[in-house]
Amino acid sequence: MATAVTVRTDATGPARERRRRTSATTVVQRVLQYVLITMLALFCLVPFAWVALSAVDAHAGPTVGAPTFSLDNFARFFSNTDTPRLLLNSLIISVSATALNLACGLLGAYALSRFRFRGRTFFMFSILLIRVIPAPATIVALYLLMVRMNLDDSYLGLILVEAAAALPVTLWLLKGTIDAIPFELEEAAWMDGSTRLGAIRRIIFPLVGPGLGAAAMLTFMAVWGDFLTPLVLLQSPDLYPLSIGLFRAFSAFNQVDWGVLAASAVIYMVPPAILYGVLRRHLLKSSLGGAIKG
Amino acid sequence: MTSIPVPATRPGRRFQGRALIPLLLGPSVLLILVFVVAPAVYGLYLSLTNTQLTGFAARDPQFVGLDNFRYLLGSDDFLASLGRTGQFVLFSAIIGQTVLGMLAALLLRRTWLRGKGLFGAAILLPMVVPEVVAALTWASVLSSSEDGTFNRVIGLFGGAAAAPLQDSPMLSIIIVNIWRGIAFAMIMFQAALEDVPDELIEASRVDGASATQVFRYVTLPLIRGPVFLYLLLTTITTVGVFGLVYFLTQGGPGAATELTSIFIFERAFQYSQIGLGSAASVILLALLMVLGLTYVRLTKVEV
Numbered sequence: 001m002a003t004a005v006t007v008r009t010d011a012t013g014p015a016r017e018r019r020r021r022t023s024a025t026t027v028v029q030r031v032l033q034y035v036l037i038t039m040l041a042l043f044c045l046v047p048f049a050w051v052a053l054s055a056v057d058a059h060a061g062p063t064v065g066a067p068t069f070s071l072d073n074f075a076r077f078f079s080n081t082d083t084p085r086l087l088l089n090s091l092i093i094s095v096s097a098t099a100l101n102l103a104c105g106l107l108g109a110y111a112l113s114r115f116r117f118r119g120r121t122f123f124m125f126s127i128l129l130i131r132v133i134p135a136p137a138t139i140v141a142l143y144l145l146m147v148r149m150n151l152d153d154s155y156l157g158l159i160l161v162e163a164a165a166a167l168p169v170t171l172w173l174l175k176g177t178i179d180a181i182p183f184e185l186e187e188a189a190w191m192d193g194s195t196r197l198g199a200i201r202r203i204i205f206p207l208v209g210p211g212l213g214a215a216a217m218l219t220f221m222a223v224w225g226d227f228l229t230p231l232v233l234l235q236s237p238d239l240y241p242l243s244i245g246l247f248r249a250f251s252a253f254n255q256v257d258w259g260v261l262a263a264s265a266v267i268y269m270v271p272p273a274i275l276y277g278v279l280r281r282h283l284l285k286s287s288l289g290g291a292i293k294g
Numbered sequence: 295m296t297s298i299p300v301p302a303t304r305p306g307r308r309f310q311g312r313a314l315i316p317l318l319l320g321p322s323v324l325l326i327l328v329f330v331v332a333p334a335v336y337g338l339y340l341s342l343t344n345t346q347l348t349g350f351a352a353r354d355p356q357f358v359g360l361d362n363f364r365y366l367l368g369s370d371d372f373l374a375s376l377g378r379t380g381q382f383v384l385f386s387a388i389i390g391q392t393v394l395g396m397l398a399a400l401l402l403r404r405t406w407l408r409g410k411g412l413f414g415a416a417i418l419l420p421m422v423v424p425e426v427v428a429a430l431t432w433a434s435v436l437s438s439s440e441d442g443t444f445n446r447v448i449g450l451f452g453g454a455a456a457a458p459l460q461d462s463p464m465l466s467i468i469i470v471n472i473w474r475g476i477a478f479a480m481i482m483f484q485a486a487l488e489d490v491p492d493e494l495i496e497a498s499r500v501d502g503a504s505a506t507q508v509f510r511y512v513t514l515p516l517i518r519g520p521v522f523l524y525l526l527l528t529t530i531t532t533v534g535v536f537g538l539v540y541f542l543t544q545g546g547p548g549a550a551t552e553l554t555s556i557f558i559f560e561r562a563f564q565y566s567q568i569g570l571g572s573a574a575s576v577i578l579l580a581l582l583m584v585l586g587l588t589y590v591r592l593t594k595v596e597v
Contacts, residue, residue: 040394044477047434063434063443103321107321110318129587130326132530132590136559138333140562141334141572145332165329243424246427261430
């Protein structure tokens with residue numbers, strides 16, 4: 001790769017005299033680039049204007065307007081009969097699915113990382129291929145299967161499906177994390193009389209933290225944001241999570257309470273936004289280099 | 295305990311360990327088999343039947359062979375939905391997200407640029423919020439009312455108010471999807487650009503190459519692999535886009551934004567033709583599997 005590049009730089013070599021640039025052109029170029037990145041950022045931000053403004057507007061409508069500031073919409077979100085239920089359902093489903101996903105994922109990833117057995121490589125690549133299957137392509141059969149198993153229209157069914165759907169990513173991520181924990185640490189624990197499971201508990205659990213945190217956030221965000229699966233699997237309004245509640249509220253054309261809708265959207269988007277902020281910093285620190293040295 | 299000689303303990307522990315494999319991996323395998331693999335296989339079977347959700351055929355579904363596939367491949371509705379999905383992928387993912395994502399990644403690498411954190415966060419926001427919120431924000435932007443954000447911006451430049459979701463629905467959902475995907479492209483390209491040594495860029499600049507030349511002949515060849523992987527990945531995920539479009543248009547007006555994902559959903563759950571919906575899923579999956587296998591091949595990860 002390095003040689004190919006050397007050839008290229010040689011090829012452009014003759015234009016050496018253009019090296020000095022007047023500072024004026026540099027300034028113009030920089031201003032242009034600032035303009036570009038600002039426009040890009042505005043394009044990304046402007047659509048949020050309606051949600052942000054309407055959530056705190058006492059007289060919110062379907063479009064952007066100068067708000068009459070009030071937190072009444074949030075108060076109504078929590079005092080309405082059906083909206084707090086949406087938040088609660090979202091929390092129940094996302095937290096349970098994440099917990100189940102991590103419990104299965106951690107054990108499975110340990111096996112994939114520490115043992116060499118037949119079918120291991122096949123399994124790892126098969127679950128990588130699963131990531132490729134888009135949810136709409138299996139949702140029809142999934143629905144019928146869930147009806148046959150009496151798992152449709154229930155928390156349990158949705159939690160199992162969501163936990164399973166996020167497992168490939170969790171397994172890959174945690175396997176990588178456990179790979180990075182030196183095996184010698186576990187062996188040392190065995191020397192000291194630990195059983196295999198005891199060593200997992202004392203050595204792996206404390207060190208797997210960053211990977212586990214990342215997997216937890218990714219799974220939680222995927223389940224929290226999912227729209228299609230609950231739309232198809234759930235029929236009782238009592239079980240609706242926020243995604244479906246928002247969709248139904250928005251589609252009720254004649255009687256949309258725009259203020260509460262915007263407030264729900266804000267409440268709905270806060271957890272993933274915060275988690276993502278944490279996750280980004282977290283991921284950078286997830287190296288476990290010095291665990292054995294020193 | 296500590297005085298037990300090493301060779302004596304190890305084989306014992308190893309053996310004890312291997313017996314643990316089914317216990318450790320079992321729950322994961324079971325969950326994936328029942329809730330991911332089984333639906334895919336069951337879908338394959340359903341696609342060969344005339345299963346319905348309601349009505350006479352719901353009681354007694356018949357095996358109809360390849361009838362569903364024959365019907366679909368001769369159906370203008372289905373072929374048009376595939377065409378729309380292709381258009382959607384090409385313009386929103388392969389062109390829009392890639393170009394803007396690359397632009398963002400390159401600009402945010404400039405050492406003299408101030409406020410990188412803020413710009414980066416702004417670009418990330420569309421990706422971070424749930425699908426439903428993303429769609430909701432655009433519902434107000436694209437509102438046909440004169441107060442809609444889009445119409446206000448148009449008004450600033452003296453344009454007449456329009457109803458984008460009615461007048462040019464495909465273009466609207468393509469722009470919405472570009473907006474949502476810039477961040478993913480940016481992250482992938484930022485990671486790829488990390489591996490391009492700064493000295494190399496500087497050296498070519500010193501040698502007189504223009505910024506575009508440097509990008510075309512130095513940067514791009516070095517990140518070709520990751521870019522190709524990104525294109526595969528974004529194609530695969532864009533084919534699966536459902537909620538974003540369904541929330542905004544429900545496939546309408548008419549069938550103008552009926553992507554294949556929406557076609558499947560409507561056939562199966564609105565017209566209750568499970569067999570037909572499954573057959574459409576199988577066709578979509580077959581197309582994606584080719585891309586998917588290429589993806590798995592190319593990732594070249596060590597297991």
